[in-house]
Amino acid sequence: MRSTLHGLGELIAYLPYELGFRPTDSLVVVGLADQRIRVVARLDLREEDDLLPGTGRIGQVFARAGVRSALCCAFVDTPPVPQDAPTRLLDVACDVLRAYDVDAAHLLVTRDGGWWAHRCGCGGCPRRPAALPDPDRVDAVFESVLDGIAPHASRADLRASLNQCRTEVAQAVGAAPVVDRPMRPAALTAAMWEILHGSAPIHEMPVPMLASLSRAIADPAVRDEVFGWVAPGLPGPTPSTPALSPYVAGALDPRAVRARLVQWLHCLPEWMRPPVLTFIAGSAWSSGSGALAAVAVEQALRIDPGYRLARLLGRAVELGARPRRCA
Numbered sequence: 001m002r003s004t005l006h007g008l009g010e011l012i013a014y015l016p017y018e019l020g021f022r023p024t025d026s027l028v029v030v031g032l033a034d035q036r037i038r039v040v041a042r043l044d045l046r047e048e049d050d051l052l053p054g055t056g057r058i059g060q061v062f063a064r065a066g067v068r069s070a071l072c073c074a075f076v077d078t079p080p081v082p083q084d085a086p087t088r089l090l091d092v093a094c095d096v097l098r099a100y101d102v103d104a105a106h107l108l109v110t111r112d113g114g115w116w117a118h119r120c121g122c123g124g125c126p127r128r129p130a131a132l133p134d135p136d137r138v139d140a141v142f143e144s145v146l147d148g149i150a151p152h153a154s155r156a157d158l159r160a161s162l163n164q165c166r167t168e169v170a171q172a173v174g175a176a177p178v179v180d181r182p183m184r185p186a187a188l189t190a191a192m193w194e195i196l197h198g199s200a201p202i203h204e205m206p207v208p209m210l211a212s213l214s215r216a217i218a219d220p221a222v223r224d225e226v227f228g229w230v231a232p233g234l235p236g237p238t239p240s241t242p243a244l245s246p247y248v249a250g251a252l253d254p255r256a257v258r259a260r261l262v263q264w265l266h267c268l269p270e271w272m273r274p275p276v277l278t279f280i281a282g283s284a285w286s287s288g289s290g291a292l293a294a295v296a297v298e299q300a301l302r303i304d305p306g307y308r309l310a311r312l313l314g315r316a317v318e319l320g321a322r323p324r325r326c327a
């Protein structure tokens with residue numbers, strides 16, 4: 001994200017774009033550093049038994065990442081019984097985070113298009129329901145829409161979005177003649193540049209280029225190289241020729257990269273998908289989007305249960321924030 005968010009109402013309106021889906025009945029914990037969003041995790045508000053250990057795991061991850069400041073927001077959709085349930089849970093989450101030296105100065109509630117602060121660390125937040133800003137008027141949301149990022153309604157939608165397929169292109173890519181020669185580094189970089197920085201939709205890329213690239217990443221050495229480009233900063237495979245990297249640091253929002261990777265995925269038949277799914281998972285996990293990382297790993301392992309990089313990533317996501325219920 002390049003735009004600045006003005007106030008916490010804008011931040012709440014923006015969160016679905018950061019998460020990739022609209023959180024419902026959720027506790028969203030945002031880790032902040034230097035006034036910026038560092039990491040976002042989500043827990044199910046209705047799974048009260050998991051809230052305490054779940055918040056503990058979040059606190060652990062934040063502490064490990066050096067994130068000392070957080071904000072908790074309860075997204076309430078189904079009327080809770082008793083009425084004070086969300087604020088009580090926010091207080092509990094705040095106490096758990098404090099045990100990890102993470103200070104949640106703001107505890108917010110949002111429901112029915114309104115938001116208010118149960119606890120406010122700045123003295124400027126509404127204490128009674130105030131209307132959330134119209135997402136169309138929030139710069140960061142506008143920028144996400146420009147980048148082709150729209151939040152999905154739920155995790156099920158997130159899963160379905162990865163399952164989509166441009167059948168005709170995918171068939172052509174899968175059926176492209178196999179070339180014996182390995183893809184040259186320069187051709188690989190050029191194709192990845194097109195994927196990451198190209199302005200044309202990926203399904204309009206030449207089929208032979210897409211097919212060569214998609215076959216090349218079946219080779220673990222090539223795949224690890226590309227993984228290092230799309231998931232910079234993540235421990236694991238490191239690109240051996242960073243000078244050739246088509247990933248220009250700071251030039252692209254990680255979410256814009258993911259949007260392009262998802263377009264690439266849609267152009268592939270299922271058997272070719274696990275490497276790209278791990279790129280999506282790595283990119284998502286390295287920039288704090290655990291939900292998408294978990295869903296992408298899950299799909300890669302459904303296609304190829306023995307896919308090692310997906311299993312490694314799955315373990316990392318699970319250790320950081322149990323994917324089924326958290327993040």
Ligand SMILES: [Zn+2]
Pocket residue numbers: 106117119120121122123124125
């Ligand atoms: Zn405040």
